[in-house]
Amino acid sequence: MHTAVLVVMGTGDVDFPDPAAEAHWIQQRLGGEVLLIDGAGHHPHVEHPDQVAKAVLAFDRGAQ
Numbered sequence: 001m002h003t004a005v006l007v008v009m010g011t012g013d014v015d016f017p018d019p020a021a022e023a024h025w026i027q028q029r030l031g032g033e034v035l036l037i038d039g040a041g042h043h044p045h046v047e048h049p050d051q052v053a054k055a056v057l058a059f060d061r062g063a064q
Contacts, residue, residue, distance in 0.1 A: 004063035005032025008052060010040025033059060 007026045013019040023034045035055045037044035045052045 002031075004059070005030045006035060006056065006059045007032055008035045008037070008044055008055070010037045010042065010044040010047065012039050013042045015042055035059075 005027075007023045007030075009016075009019045009023040011019055016022040020036055023036060026032070027034045035052070037048050037051060040047045
């Protein structure tokens with residue numbers, strides 16, 4: 001069974017020393033895709049809803 005995975009992280013997420021590295025670590029283990037939102041913190045979907053929504057919809061279309 002394969003499950004589509006989209007890792008969404010902000011580059012300014014203070015919960016991680018290197019948010020991009022964390023996102024790619026998750027991607028490698030789950031075989032997903034990464035969406036890094038430049039300048040966003042821990043809640044990129046709240047800080048940049050249009051950018052995240054557009055990417056999620058495109059990801060969903062490609063995952064079907």
